[in-house]
Amino acid sequence: MFEPKPYTGKTAFEQWAEYEGAPLIRDFIVPDLRKITLAPWDRLGASGTWLVLGAPEDQLSMAAYVCEIPAGKSLKPQRHLYEELIFILRGSGATTVSSEGGKTFTFEWKTGSLFSPPLNSRHQHFNGSGAEPVRYVSLTNAPAVFNMFHSYEFIMNNPHRFIERFNEEEDYFSGKGQAHTGDVWESNFIPDIVDLPFYEFSTKGPGMKHVEIELSSNTLSGHISESPVGVYKKAHRHGPGANIIVLKGHGYSLMWKEGQKWQRFDWGPMSMMSPPNRWFHQHFNLGREPIRQLALKGWGQKYPIGGWNEMFKSTEEGGDMIEFEDEDPAVRAMYVEELKKEGIELRNPPVSYRKRV
Ligand SMILES: [Fe+2]
Known part of the structure; x- marks a missing residue:
């Protein structure tokens, strides 16, 4: 043993x-x-x-x-x-x-x-x-x-039964689900993730959609996000353990530790990546179709573990998300260049920078 x-x-x-x-x-x-x-x-x-x-x-x-x-x-x-x-x-x-x-x-x-x-x-x-x-x-x-x-x-090899999570309910694995506030779909079995409802999520960037997923009363949870063509999301950061699977599309991500230069990671269908603990990260669609990413992560909304509340709050307000106005202009310039190679135009609205990062 x-x-x-x-x-x-x-x-x-x-x-x-x-x-x-x-x-x-x-x-x-x-x-x-x-x-x-x-x-x-x-x-x-x-x-x-x-x-x-x-x-x-x-x-x-x-x-x-x-x-x-x-x-x-x-x-x-x-x-x-x-x-x-x-x-x-x-x-x-x-x-x-x-x-x-x-x-x-x-x-x-x-x-x-x-x-x-x-x-x-x-x-x-x-x-x-x-x-x-x-x-x-x-x-x-x-x-x-x-x-x-x-x-x-x-x-x-532990006989304990967690009846609070699973108590032999007849329809437990029927595939049914329930919508909750916070853009959550709660279920125990999702037969096909393409059938999930999507919610508008422009906090993260123009035209963004997402759905949060809670399964089997876990602490772990998931979400699926979708980004339109020619659009990139705001950078944000949080703790470790978010593993992102690219379901559809191709592009790249920038990830960086505060105060350091970014690292670039290119991805395509069924790539999997994980933004490191407290590293900023930002995803860029280079394809001619919306990208879809499934994130499996160590925290959720049903049984939160704390410490994840600032990731959609602006860094200007002490949070962990960089508004477009506050980001390094080189981020957008690089994306415009990369899109040009693909013959795609940037569709993020114009930005006026508040300061140089
Ligand atoms: Fe993230």
Whole structure:
């Protein structure tokens, strides 16, 4: 049985990942989740890799993993005391869910489905095709949980039922949802994210739309945002653990630590990136269609964890969002140049700069 060793300089999560043998990729961005090389992962009975995205100095609290289920196969059953949000990148299949001593629920998913096995439920994923593999990406707070308890048995073999989250409601995985204030769609299973409602979100930039997503009464949550052609969003910053998956379109992001020069990251469909802790970040659409990004993140609105309230408040008012009037003029100049190469015009309204940043 795995037991983390003290005084090694390595976190309990890192030691667990090493023990299980799946690779662990640390970077700011991965170019295409569909093409990442995976390795055998015995605990799952399939192949996969951990992805810890962000800056190397970030505290290790969130980690994603990509997993592939071979054609006609299933993963081993599992349960754990960390939350996970699962997005199906390719394929179709089904998942069974049960609580300790309870009945078994089954629901079917496909490419574009988003769901979360309730915390500590026993669950098993099945590939529904005998010909094609299934590939999914999952965001977890496994590092935070492993680092806090550093007890494998407690985390991976715990009979506790979290009935506040899942109490065997018959329609739990029916795919129905409910809208809440704050542009939230709450559900436990979203059969296809393209069917979600979208809300106007011009706070972030002209023509922006979004929807916030709460699943299975987790602390983790998601959102999808859409940016029109020739338009860029305001920069903002927040804590670590937002993992952004590009669903549609291509472009680039600038990310920087306060007082430092930005770094540029180019992306396309199914790239995944994570703005580091408290780094400003700003996304730029270079395509001829709106971009869509799915963010899986470590905080939400149903059960907030605090510390995330300033990200849409202007830096002029002490917040964490840079208004267009306050940004470095080089940001817009660079975008105009890049758009020119694509034969696209800037559609952000003209700006009068209040000062040089
Ligand atoms: Fe952000």
